[in-house]
Amino acid sequence: MDTRAQPRHDTAAAAPSPSEVHNAAVDEDAAGQGGCAQVHLPTGGMCTLRHRHEGSCEFSPPGQADALLTERRAAEGW
Numbered sequence: 046m047d048t049r050a051q052p053r054h055d056t057a058a059a060a061p062s063p064s065e066v067h068n069a070a071v072d073e074d075a076a077g078q079g080g081c082a083q084v085h086l087p088t089g090g091m092c093t094l095r096h097r098h099e100g101s102c103e104f105s106p107p108g109q110a111d112a113l114l115t116e117r118r119a120a121e122g123w
């Protein structure tokens with residue numbers, strides 16, 4: 046009998062990649078300031094990176110998102 050373990054297939058849906066976030070909305074106020082402003086609905090966090098930033102969104106807690114967005118705009122000169 047062949048007793049070798051079957052190779053694992055990483056096709057499980059347990060960990061969806063950030064690029065597959067479909068349940069997203071946009072905070073229009075933050076978007077109007079030039080932010081990515083994608084809102085992660087399950088947590089209420091908002092992406093405070095620049096609009097059209099590269100890579101995945103970086104969601105900040107709702108209570109901090111405004112301050113972080115303002116800080117980032119000042120630091121990067123949007």
Ligand SMILES: [Zn+2]
Nearest residue numbers: 081092102103
């Ligand atoms: Zn983003």
